Amino acid sequence: MRWLPVLYVVVLLLLEPVTPVQWPVSFALIALPLVTAFAHGPVVVAGTAAFAVFMEGILAGTACCAGRSVGYLWDRHYVASYVCTALVGALGTIVAAHRIRRERTLADVRFVADIAQRVLLRPVPHRIGSLHLESLYLSAAAEARIGGDLFEAVPTRYGVRLLIGDVRGKGLLAVETAAALLGAFREAAHDEGALPALADRVETSMARRATHLGGSEVAERFVTAVFVEIPADTPLIHVVNCGHPPPIRIRSGEVRELDRGRSAPPLNLGMLLGEPYHVDDYSFLPGDQLLLYTDGITETRDATGAFYPLLQRLRSWGVLPPWVLLERLHHDLLDFSGDRLADDIAALAVRLPADQPPVPPPTPVG
Structure with a gap:
């Protein structure tokens, strides 16, 4: 699970060159912060969201159509993608923080249960x-x-x-x-x-x-x-x-x-x-x-x-x-x-x- 975000980015980068510009795969980077939130903390998720926005800008600025370079860096669709990725990054950061709190609570409960078991069922x-x-x-x-x-x-x-x-x-x-x-x-x-x-x-x-x-x-x-x-x-x-x-x-x-x-x-x-x-x-x-x-x-x-x-x-x-x-x-x-x-x-x-x-x-x- 910790390497899932890296695998996700690699797959998108491999698909981007072979996909027509009318269907840019880079838009799928919006989901990267939530993918990261499954196994990483809020700091890593926030950094991943910034990285996703940066990669979307690079892919938009270097997009090609019919064999020639076409810049879509400030196209309204891509700008909307940047904003959505930032919002999803904020949501993923909150989800990651909540998950870590729950995991710590569960670890404390299991620790208490282990002690209770050693006392009750030594x-x-x-x-x-x-x-x-x-x-x-x-x-x-x-x-x-x-x-x-x-x-x-x-x-x-x-x-x-x-x-x-x-x-x-x-x-x-x-x-x-x-x-x-x-x-x-x-x-x-x-x-x-x-x-x-x-x-x-x-x-x-x-x-x-x-x-x-x-x-x-x-x-x-x-x-x-x-x-x-x-x-x-x-x-x-x-x-x-x-x-x-x-x-x-x-x-x-x-x-x-x-x-x-x-x-x-x-x-x-x-x-x-x-x-x-x-x-x-x-x-x-x-x-x-x-x-x-x-x-x-x-x-x-x-x-x-x-x-x-x-x-x-x-x-x-x-x-x-x-x-x-x-x-x-x-x-x-x-x-x-x-x-x-x-x-x-x-x-x-x-x-x-x-x-x-x-x-x-x-x-x-x-």
């Missing part, structure tokens, strides 16, 4: 104990940067506790809800010994916040979430699912959704429905990998309207390191959707390296 550590972790977040709106999808990994005395969630709705309310949920989880993860108690405490915080906000949609301000606990002394993981897409365990020769059909209601609906939280236990051995994700991944569509085949893709890729897995998933989603994501996307990959010694199951009591 990158998970690449390693916690023996676990390797990696996270991915893609906003459907590039200018927004942050939305209602969330994830977190917290090392506690009970093991590493993971959370991934998806807030209903969009906009500032969704971001505020995500912040409240993450704050409650980061605090309660260290205090609550049982995973259902952790989910219940987060549920209480969400219900309290919804009541404080008031309005007629209190019951609709809900969040789907998955809580996972990976203890350090047992080859099991504990999962509490609150209406969220189930985690996927990736093992050599097997890709499996961890779902036993006992999902609890989304957070902020559990108290209304009165259903308890169920803990499901699954084996998690050295070499296994766990993928937590939001439904923005599986609801991504291609040009034909087909949904993204996540399980099929994972089976074709095999076992990959977490950062390789999420990098490939990232590019594959963009290719599949034609760079048109319709929803925010979050994913969290956790792997227990194969070189870790296997932990024997606990000895039964009695």
Whole structure:
């Protein structure tokens, strides 16, 4: 874009000699200041407008007709062209100044959004104990940067506790809800010994916040979430699912959704429905990998309207390191959707390296 004005002038100069004087191409120089305003500042645009008037005068004074030189420097049509070019130059200068102000404002907004994202969705550590972790977040709106999808990994005395969630709705309310949920989880993860108690405490915080906000949609301000606990002394993981897409365990020769059909209601609906939280236990051995994700991944569509085949893709890729897995998933989603994501996307990959010694199951009591 920065070289577009130069290219524009070059094309006009090449066309001018081969065009009959009755249709002078030099009149097209009137548009040069606006072309320049797309990529340059007001000073450059003003200078370009002066240059365009100067070039129009040269082309008018050296015009040829029927093989002889004919001067049209002060012809009324060319004088009108000079005046119009100057006016368009003034307009282009104003447009360029306005564009630069908007770009600076957008840069400031993106800077603030980046800081907010680092506070709200801070990158998970690449390693916690023996676990390797990696996270991915893609906003459907590039200018927004942050939305209602969330994830977190917290090392506690009970093991590493993971959370991934998806807030209903969009906009500032969704971001505020995500912040409240993450704050409650980061605090309660260290205090609550049982995973259902952790989910219940987060549920209480969400219900309290919804009541404080008031309005007629209190019951609709809900969040789907998955809580996972990976203890350090047992080859099991504990999962509490609150209406969220189930985690996927990736093992050599097997890709499996961890779902036993006992999902609890989304957070902020559990108290209304009165259903308890169920803990499901699954084996998690050295070499296994766990993928937590939001439904923005599986609801991504291609040009034909087909949904993204996540399980099929994972089976074709095999076992990959977490950062390789999420990098490939990232590019594959963009290719599949034609760079048109319709929803925010979050994913969290956790792997227990194969070189870790296997932990024997606990000895039964009695």
